[in-house]
Amino acid sequence: MVRVIGHVDLDYFYAQVEEVENPSLRGKPVLVCVFSGRTEDSGVVSTANYVAREFGVRSGMPIVLAKKKLEGRDAVFIPVHDERYEAVSDGVMQLVGERVDVLEKTGIDEAFFDITMSSGADYSVARTLAAGIKTAIRESHGLSASIGLGRSKIVAKIASDFMKPDGLTVVTPESTVEFLGPLPVLKLYGVGPKTAEALAALGIRTIGDLASFDVGSLHERLGRKTAAYLHTAARGEDEEPVTERQGPTQLSRIITLKRNTRDADEAFNELMPAMDDLHHRLVSNGTSFRTLSTIGVLTDLSVKTKSKTFENPVEDLSLLKDDVRGLLQALSGSAGREFRRVGIRVSELSSKGDQTSLTQFY
DNA sequence: GTATGCTTTCGGC
DNA sequence: TTACGGCCGAAAGCATAC
Numbered sequence: 607m608v609r610v611i612g613h614v615d616l617d618y619f620y621a622q623v624e625e626v627e628n629p630s631l632r633g634k635p636v637l638v639c640v641f642s643g644r645t646e647d648s649g650v651v652s653t654a655n656y657v658a659r660e661f662g663v664r665s666g667m668p669i670v671l672a673k674k675k676l677e678g679r680d681a682v683f684i685p686v687h688d689e690r691y692e693a694v695s696d697g698v699m700q701l702v703g704e705r706v707d708v709l710e711k712t713g714i715d716e717a718f719f720d721i722t723m724s725s726g727a728d729y730s731v732a733r734t735l736a737a738g739i740k741t742a743i744r745e746s747h748g749l750s751a752s753i754g755l756g757r758s759k760i761v762a763k764i765a766s767d768f769m770k771p772d773g774l775t776v777v778t779p780e781s782t783v784e785f786l787g788p789l790p791v792l793k794l795y796g797v798g799p800k801t802a803e804a805l806a807a808l809g810i811r812t813i814g815d816l817a818s819f820d821v822g823s824l825h826e827r828l829g830r831k832t833a834a835y836l837h838t839a840a841r842g843e844d845e846e847p848v849t850e851r852q853g854p855t856q857l858s859r860i861i862t863l864k865r866n867t868r869d870a871d872e873a874f875n876e877l878m879p880a881m882d883d884l885h886h887r888l889v890s891n892g893t894s895f896r897t898l899s900t901i902g903v904l905t906d907l908s909v910k911t912k913s914k915t916f917e918n919p920v921e922d923l924s925l926l927k928d929d930v931r932g933l934l935q936a937l938s939g940s941a942g943r944e945f946r947r948v949g950i951r952v953s954e955l956s957s958k959g960d961q962t963s964l965t966q967f968y
Numbered sequence: 969g970t971a972t973g974c975t976t977t978c979g980g981c
Numbered sequence: 982t983t984a985c986g987g988c989c990g991a992a993a994g995c996a997t998a999c
Contacts, residue, residue, distance in 0.1 A: 665981065668984045
């Protein structure tokens with residue numbers, strides 16, 4: 607069955623929202639930053655606009671390094687305004703949702719959609735629909751977006767990335783193999799540096815190399831599951847449906863400590879406000895959880911976690927302070943170096959509605 | 969072997 | 982020369998049960 611799947615990606619999202627709110631920023635390097643508060647400029651760049659990227663600035667780069675690269679360039683450094691981005695995202699997603707059959711939001715600035723029905727499975731009609739979505743986003747929010755269309759999620763995602771910013775890339779089913787062929791295997795979702803290296807050892811560098819490679823040999827080298835996945839992915843033939851997501855599957859907060867420490871109690875005390883905040887989020891959403899985790903980012907920036915899962919859903923995170931403390935102590939004991947940042951995460955979430963409907967069966 | 973559940977790590981944005 | 986967040990979802994790793 608021929609499907610028409612899309613992927614929409616809002617360009618350099620946080621920085622673009624800042625530009626919309628303050629048009630005088632346009633043309634300047636704009637960097638939306640997370641200031642950790644430890645020292646004057648400690649923290650990283652969350653998003654840089656394309657002007658800043660010209661100078662080698664990237665997401666995740668330390669702010670002080672970005673400042674060096676942009677010395678004398680009239681660059682603007684703005685702290686993140688999460689609530690604003692959430693609000694804009696909600697508006698955009700609602701608007702897109704009205705124009706497609708199914709919308710699957712996968713992040714604050716991106717979503718998959720299915721327009722098989724509304725396009726009548728016609729890629730020419732689909733192109734017009736996608737162009738309409740871009741126009742609607744621009745007219746209502748002043749934002750540019752990049753959209754890719756293809757026969758599957760994999761193709762749509764790669765297509766949206768193909769032409770940025772403000773791109774529209776349509777990959778028909780017939781042109782899929784030709785489109786994917788020249789691209790490096792790293793472009794495939796699920797292929798990271800490790801798999802790419804294993805493939806390179808077999809002489810496979812492009813998706814085209816992969817598509818024409820003998821499946822049996824792939825199987826021997828990489829295992830059955832990976833081989834099967836790569837075989838279909840290289841042809842853009844994955845069958846993953848676009849499905850609406852009901853809510854997050856995990857919630858977390860993480861903070862940067864005022865100073866590095868191995869002392870779990872000191873870290874716990876500093877984590878308390880974030881933990882309370884997470885508690886309030888859970889209560890106001892009526893969300894329970896079964897798994898509790900602590901996260902430690904050590905001085906070498908490596909990440910360690912400790913978690914525990916309860917038999918029954920827990921509603922009240924504030925009752926688990928001793929568990930959190932205990933997990934942090936276990937982390938500290940096994941970490942071997944000081945904490946730089948610590949965090950808390952809850953997962954295996956359920957809503958109150960879910961639980962009552964489940965209890966009806968018992 | 970395969971399915972399942974839990975813990976930990978990885979990697980995208 | 983170094984510099985360094987805060988989230989999220991999914992994969993990987995591991996143990997246990999059938």
